[in-house]
Amino acid sequence: MDDQDIEAAVEQRRLWLEHQLQAAADRFGVTTRGDTVNTYDMRSAGRPARTSDGEPVWLRVVLEDPDYQPHCRWDGNVTANAIANVPKPTVHQWADWAAGEYAPGRRVRGEVMDLAPGAAVSQESILHDDPGLPDQWWSDLTAAVAALAAHPVPEPDDFDLAAVIMGHVEAHFGVTLDPALFASLAWTAAHTDLHWANLAGPQLSIMDWETWRRAPAGYDAATLYCASLLHPPTARRVRDTFASVLDTATGRVALLGVAARYLCLTTDDHLQLEPHLHSLGEKLLKQL
Structure with missing residues (x-):
């Protein structure tokens, strides 16, 4: 696969994830806003949203990928709801559905969770500069x-x-x-x-x-x-x-x-x- 083919495949995945985000928004009754954030590997996508009551939330979809299991737990975000006294987003709604012709035999999961306050300390996992945290x-x-x-x-x-x-x-x-x-x-x-x-x-x-x-x-x-x-x-x-x-x-x-x-x-x-x-x-x- 040459660079042009890779770019086309990435764009196809991006558009497909956008479609899944909208499907998730319709399923959960939330309204998306702002820009979509994709993981570097285009495995998942997320976007800020609001509930029908106007509460800010984060809407996320992820495509099941055998290469990531069992390292990534399909239900990890949801089961983490049981952990007490740790500041983290709570997942309030979730559902799985078939990925369809794009990825036969695989699932998509949608999640609606709290929108984390502030912003990520770094856009990258590795720190280069003083994070300036209180x-x-x-x-x-x-x-x-x-x-x-x-x-x-x-x-x-x-x-x-x-x-x-x-x-x-x-x-x-x-x-x-x-x-x-x-x-x-x-x-x-x-x-x-x-x-x-x-x-x-x-x-x-x-x-x-x-x-x-x-x-x-x-x-x-x-x-x-x-x-x-x-x-x-x-x-x-x-x-x-x-x-x-x-x-x-x-x-x-x-x-x-x-x-x-x-x-x-x-x-x-x-x-x-x-x-x-x-x-x-x-x-x-x-x-x-």
Whole structure:
């Protein structure tokens, strides 16, 4: 497929997602407004909307994609409604329907959820500059991460995070971890994708709950730390804020797992992170 064919396929997907958004708006009785936001891979699309009562909401549609399951949980945003004391959008309406001829045998999900206050701290997952967040935001984040970790630990799912961490560490550091290591860890409920594009400010809201699941304690703090390494002052603040969990045996495994995971990604930002992640990983391996 040449570049022209790719552009045509992307445009076809964009138009199809626009159609699905309108179908979702009609189904849920909301009126869309503003511009559509597409994920980089054109898997989902969202747009601000208003309910019949004038309440601002976010309308989202996503196409089922076997390449994303089980990493992304089809019902992740909805099941996250049960998590208490964490500022995040609540999903108020949802429904699934067949994708039709565009993607035979696959589903579309539509969701109407709270519109997060403020804006994403960063348009990209990796931070480059001072986010300029107030102290209250950091306090709220600390409390939110603790509340999430206190939520009942989800049952193991088809996405075996321990096996994934072992595979990534072996691929990028040439070290085979003992599977028994993971049996000794503390496991908690975690967002597992707590980067800067999934955090709103200056009033905290944590977005995108498709991948929340059980993870080694400290995995969310480790993710945010690795996503901050290109801005050392913020990385230090994250490290200091969550030192009590990151400076544990489980926290070090969480950091190692996230560092190895980020080394699998190939965006320009992640390539800039490579030397920092390799250095972090080598240090952690000596401490295991």
